[in-house]
Amino acid sequence: MPRVSEEFPEKLKALRNVAGPLGRELQLLASHALDLNQLMKLGKAISRAHSEGKSMEPLAPFRLAVLSNSTIDLIVQPLIASAARHGIVLEVIQPLYDQVAQEALTPDSKVNSSKPDAVLFALDYRALPLKLSLGDAQAASATVQGVIGYLQALRDGIKANSNAVCIFQTFAPPVETLFGSLDRALPGTLRSLIDSINRELAEFVLNSGDVLLDVAALAETVGLADWHNTQLWNMGKFSFSDELIPLYADHVGRTISALRGKSRKVLILDLDNTVWGGVIGDDGLEGILIAQGDARGEAHLAVQRLALELRQRGIVLAVSSKNTDSVAREPFEKHPEMLLKLEHIAVFQANWNDKATNIQAIAEELSLGLDAMVFLDDNPVERGLVRKLLPQVAVPELPEEPAYYARTLAAAGYFEAVAFASEDLKRAGFYQDNAKRASLQKQVGGVDAYLASLDMTITFQPFDATGRARIVQLINKSNQFNLTTRRYTDPEVAEAENDPQVFTMQVRLVDTFGDNGMIGVILCRPAEVNAWEIDTWLMSCRVLGRKVENMVLREILDHARAAGIEKLIGVYKPTDRNKLVVDHYGKLGFAKIAEEESGLTRWELLVEEAEPESAPMKIVSQSFPAFKEIQRA
Amino acid sequence: MDDQQIYAELTGVFQDVFDEDAIDITPELSAKDVDGWDSLTHIRLILTIEKTFKIKFTTSEIGKLENVGELVALIKARA
Numbered sequence: 001m002p003r004v005s006e007e008f009p010e011k012l013k014a015l016r017n018v019a020g021p022l023g024r025e026l027q028l029l030a031s032h033a034l035d036l037n038q039l040m041k042l043g044k045a046i047s048r049a050h051s052e053g054k055s056m057e058p059l060a061p062f063r064l065a066v067l068s069n070s071t072i073d074l075i076v077q078p079l080i081a082s083a084a085r086h087g088i089v090l091e092v093i094q095p096l097y098d099q100v101a102q103e104a105l106t107p108d109s110k111v112n113s114s115k116p117d118a119v120l121f122a123l124d125y126r127a128l129p130l131k132l133s134l135g136d137a138q139a140a141s142a143t144v145q146g147v148i149g150y151l152q153a154l155r156d157g158i159k160a161n162s163n164a165v166c167i168f169q170t171f172a173p174p175v176e177t178l179f180g181s182l183d184r185a186l187p188g189t190l191r192s193l194i195d196s197i198n199r200e201l202a203e204f205v206l207n208s209g210d211v212l213l214d215v216a217a218l219a220e221t222v223g224l225a226d227w228h229n230t231q232l233w234n235m236g237k238f239s240f241s242d243e244l245i246p247l248y249a250d251h252v253g254r255t256i257s258a259l260r261g262k263s264r265k266v267l268i269l270d271l272d273n274t275v276w277g278g279v280i281g282d283d284g285l286e287g288i289l290i291a292q293g294d295a296r297g298e299a300h301l302a303v304q305r306l307a308l309e310l311r312q313r314g315i316v317l318a319v320s321s322k323n324t325d326s327v328a329r330e331p332f333e334k335h336p337e338m339l340l341k342l343e344h345i346a347v348f349q350a351n352w353n354d355k356a357t358n359i360q361a362i363a364e365e366l367s368l369g370l371d372a373m374v375f376l377d378d379n380p381v382e383r384g385l386v387r388k389l390l391p392q393v394a395v396p397e398l399p400e401e402p403a404y405y406a407r408t409l410a411a412a413g414y415f416e417a418v419a420f421a422s423e424d425l426k427r428a429g430f431y432q433d434n435a436k437r438a439s440l441q442k443q444v445g446g447v448d449a450y451l452a453s454l455d456m457t458i459t460f461q462p463f464d465a466t467g468r469a470r471i472v473q474l475i476n477k478s479n480q481f482n483l484t485t486r487r488y489t490d491p492e493v494a495e496a497e498n499d500p501q502v503f504t505m506q507v508r509l510v511d512t513f514g515d516n517g518m519i520g521v522i523l524c525r526p527a528e529v530n531a532w533e534i535d536t537w538l539m540s541c542r543v544l545g546r547k548v549e550n551m552v553l554r555e556i557l558d559h560a561r562a563a564g565i566e567k568l569i570g571v572y573k574p575t576d577r578n579k580l581v582v583d584h585y586g587k588l589g590f591a592k593i594a595e596e597e598s599g600l601t602r603w604e605l606l607v608e609e610a611e612p613e614s615a616p617m618k619i620v621s622q623s624f625p626a627f628k629e630i631q632r633a
Numbered sequence: 634m635d636d637q638q639i640y641a642e643l644t645g646v647f648q649d650v651f652d653e654d655a656i657d658i659t660p661e662l663s664a665k666d667v668d669g670w671d672s673l674t675h676i677r678l679i680l681t682i683e684k685t686f687k688i689k690f691t692t693s694e695i696g697k698l699e700n701v702g703e704l705v706a707l708i709k710a711r712a
Binding site: 036037040041044071073074231232234235236238242 | 649650652672673676677680681692695
């Protein structure tokens with residue numbers, strides 16, 4: 001999840017003044033990495049608004065009774081806040097401390113008479129009648145049966161008295177062992193008893209139609225020593241560490257959300273640097289990384305494997321990529337190491353639209369709501385855009401290291417299910433059959449506002465020795481946003497750098513997500529009298545759709561004016577990779593003056609009349625010499 | 634860390650835990666002076682202080698605390 005913003009307290013307070021339904025705003029607030037105190041505050045704010053009768057649309061209401069042998073007072077508010085993250089407005093019924101059996105078995109108990117939708121048995125091993133019987137298999141088995149019988153009796157009580165769904169937790173074994181490793185093998189040790197209980201409980205739940213919350217797995221994942229905090233247990237009977245309350249509460253939230261049928265159904269994948277390493281448009285089929293034996297390639301293969309396994313259990317796969325369609329499809333069709341094939345993808349959207357528009361098209365085509373979608377993308381700017389414009393879409397916050405992509409996606413639990421039916425197996429295929437190519441006419445509004453929020457700073461400098469290595473790399477690697485695809489060597493670039501007749505420019509971009517580094521290279525040579533021909537204009541595809549090209553042109557025009565240039569000449573030289581920029585100069589207001597049979601087009605722009613649209617970013621222009629005397633060729 | 638810094642940090646912690654911006658921290662302040670400072674909130678307060686100052690208290694230290702002055706002395710000894 002993204003980190004919480006500093007405005008969290010203000011936003012929380014502002015909730016009181018919102019007139020309409022609160023659901024969306026609450027869900028957005030809840031979808032950050034909140035600590036215990038923040039979850040408490042959000043939980044309280046939700047309860048307050050709920051009790052005041054405010055509309056919580058579109059969150060679905062749910063009443064949960066929590067029965068526990070430990071203190072759950074620190075958990076209740078976080079449960080409410082975390083449930084909102086998963087589309088649920090939760091009401092928690094909390095009976096008196098340690099009244100588990102009384103509450104379950106008495107028909108008119110607080111829990112039973114409140115008619116909850118579900119009862120969570122938040123028990124830990126200290127709630128169980130466990131008697132050690134070291135080495136005695138028969139006694140151990142009797143103990144296990146006794147515990148399962150007790151849990152079954154609790155369930156039967158709830159079923160008879162309020163017919164709520166029962167949610168059972170597996171038990172996290174304590175850290176301390178008696179013999180050491182032998183504890184696992186020897187019957188009748190605490191560890192082996194708890195192992196058996198967890199196994200039998202899981203089997204019981206699978207057959208009874210109740211729901212399992214695998215707390216033992218959760219505790220193992222974070223580490224038992226971190227899970228159990230004995231000091232807290234002694235001081236206030238808290239059954240696990242306060243640090244892990246947010247994690248626990250999130251897992252309860254997903255379980256409830258799954259019970260309400262709100263689990264997500266579609267995984268939308270970005271391609272470049274997500275499904276494979278590298279950029280297909282620049283690196284080509286041979287250059288992208290997906291091979292076994294290559295460290296980065298294996299990380300992306302793991303993403304593919306997970307996607308494929310999700311598809312097998314019924315999750316629909318879609319693609320949203322900023323690419324030319326045929327280029328994006330090529331690896332799926334031709335790369336031998338690709339696990340994902342086109343036949344696995346229900347909707348394939350490769351184009352140059354913004355991703356919010358594409359995701360809406362995917363949702364429409366599949367006839368599923370945006371709240372069924374999960375969007376996986378390595379690019380923080382794309383993630384930010386989608387979160388901002390389509391807050392219903394789940395967007396996991398990916399770490400920088402691709403090796404953790406698959407784990408991050410799996411750990412987020414978007415596809416949590418409480419049951420598995422054979423129909424699930426068919427679902428992915430079903431959606432696929434119905435899928436048709438979506439129309440992308442409808443652009444999602446608000447992109448400009450989003451661009452402004454990126455807080456971009458663009459920096460222009462002439463070529464210099466420091467930037468040269470990267471300039472040479474870009475010149476020789478960029479394929480897609482490259483108007484002429486002219487390749488130059490290091491000495492050739494140095495020559496341009498030192499030639500007063502040549503106008504050179506390197507472009508850098510910093511935004512709220514960090515430094516994008518050098519993202520553009522411009523090289524203009526004197527052409528006719530008082531004219532520059534743009535010999536090279538290339539940019540990184542990472543910054544597409546952010547109107548960077550407008551700002552670059554404005555900068556070129558400034559220098560052109562200073563140098564007494566009257567006309568800019570643009571050339572588009574087609575290759576099989578640069579269709580993206582076929583109308584680059586046209587969009588920027590250049591007039592087409594020639595078109596050759598090869599597809600090469602020539603364009604011109606009168607400096608005096610040109611006024612390209614501006615974009616919201618800060619401009620830094622530095623180290624340019626005075627250009628007055630440059631061009632008099 | 635001197636007293637002043639500790640009080641400044643502590644004010645933030647109290648505001649966070651009690652969800653109350655207008656809380657005024659003095660050495661004499663104790664649980665009976667503040668609405669909602671029950672045993673549960675006390676534990677949440679201690680946990681938040683431990684996290685903020687990156688220290689750990691023992692159970693008996695937590696049990697003995699009478700007022701904010703003692704708390705500050707304890708933090709000072711640890712931090």
